[in-house]
Amino acid sequence: MLSFTRETLKIPSVEKSVNLDVWFYKPQGSGPHPVVVAGHGMGAIKDAGFADLGETWASAAGFASLILDYRFFGGSDGEPRNFFSLEKQLEDYRSVIKWARERPETFRNDKIVVMGCAASGMTVANLLLQDPGLAGGMAQCPVLDGYSTLMALPFNARLVFWAAVDYIGGKFGFSPVFIPAIGPVGSFAVLATPSAMTGSEKILALGGKAMSDSPNLLPARVIFDFMGAKAGRYLKDAHSKYLVVLAQEDDIIPPNIAREVASAASGKVVLVEAPGGHFELMKGGKGFETNINAQLRFLQQLVE
Numbered sequence: 001m002l003s004f005t006r007e008t009l010k011i012p013s014v015e016k017s018v019n020l021d022v023w024f025y026k027p028q029g030s031g032p033h034p035v036v037v038a039g040h041g042m043g044a045i046k047d048a049g050f051a052d053l054g055e056t057w058a059s060a061a062g063f064a065s066l067i068l069d070y071r072f073f074g075g076s077d078g079e080p081r082n083f084f085s086l087e088k089q090l091e092d093y094r095s096v097i098k099w100a101r102e103r104p105e106t107f108r109n110d111k112i113v114v115m116g117c118a119a120s121g122m123t124v125a126n127l128l129l130q131d132p133g134l135a136g137g138m139a140q141c142p143v144l145d146g147y148s149t150l151m152a153l154p155f156n157a158r159l160v161f162w163a164a165v166d167y168i169g170g171k172f173g174f175s176p177v178f179i180p181a182i183g184p185v186g187s188f189a190v191l192a193t194p195s196a197m198t199g200s201e202k203i204l205a206l207g208g209k210a211m212s213d214s215p216n217l218l219p220a221r222v223i224f225d226f227m228g229a230k231a232g233r234y235l236k237d238a239h240s241k242y243l244v245v246l247a248q249e250d251d252i253i254p255p256n257i258a259r260e261v262a263s264a265a266s267g268k269v270v271l272v273e274a275p276g277g278h279f280e281l282m283k284g285g286k287g288f289e290t291n292i293n294a295q296l297r298f299l300q301q302l303v304e
Helices: 050-061 086-101 118-129 145-154 157-171 194-203 221-228 231-237 255-263 288-303
Strands: 004-012 018-025 033-039 062-066 106-117 138-139 178-180 217-219 243-247 269-274
Touching: 004 050, 004 062, 004 086, 018 050, 018 086, 033 050, 033 086, 033 288, 050 062, 050 288, 062 086, 086 106, 086 118, 106 118, 106 288, 118 138, 118 231, 118 243, 138 288, 145 221, 157 221, 231 255, 243 255, 243 288, 255 269, 269 288
Parallel strands: 033 062, 033 106, 106 138, 138 243, 243 269
Antiparallel strands: 004 018, 018 062, 178 217
8 A cells, every 4th residue: 555645735716816625645656646636525525535535546546636625615715605506516626627737747637537426426427528638537426417316306395495596596696595405304405315414424424524513504596506417418428438336225316327327328437336325435334345446446447
């Protein structure tokens, strides 16, 4: 196993004076190193299990990584806090990729891999469709078809009402209407499946955090953000391959969506099925070993 170092960087976003908080994992040895640019899931932060991933990519595969908190979350700047937008998430990935490309003495420009989790799996799909310079992408439990994912969640009329109010208000420049992000089954929250609350608590605990450490909020309009997001359905046109690790017992993102996407992707999607639920692909979960071993194989094949 290789040794590594970690430092926290402040990388400029597309907004003036708004910086992204990014962990830089650097493997031992002189560069340039291949690099993974990674981001967390919707409403989460990089403290929710990503340290274990960055450490393993560096120590077992020799990959550097740049792991970001998106604007409005975690250690990154941006107001209002907890504002989620797929468009802004895509901008943040691009900002970090651009920063890495401007440092060829540190990072191999021909070996930049993007990685996401859940909602950011959609962003990874968009990047693979749009950026021919990327070496590949990886995601665990990714959202690949936003509409199909939403339709599989329990219907909540109150949630739909406030999503519509917030979406329309956003078109007129009104401030976001924030609602609970995670809640128990049947509650008024964006995610209220059986695993949502306990799973979120477990992955936050990996970084020494608790649900009470930050507002458990998302803008209600996020529902409409996903309605037309279907980048996964076009992955046959991706410029490079996409490793998708699904959780066989996922109660948030139906596993069959990833299976359908992979079968239609003309070999561009490498599909791996891991045991466990949505939150069990992080360290300590029963799908972690399957997930991390698949990621390591994928990364190692890119540099062979």
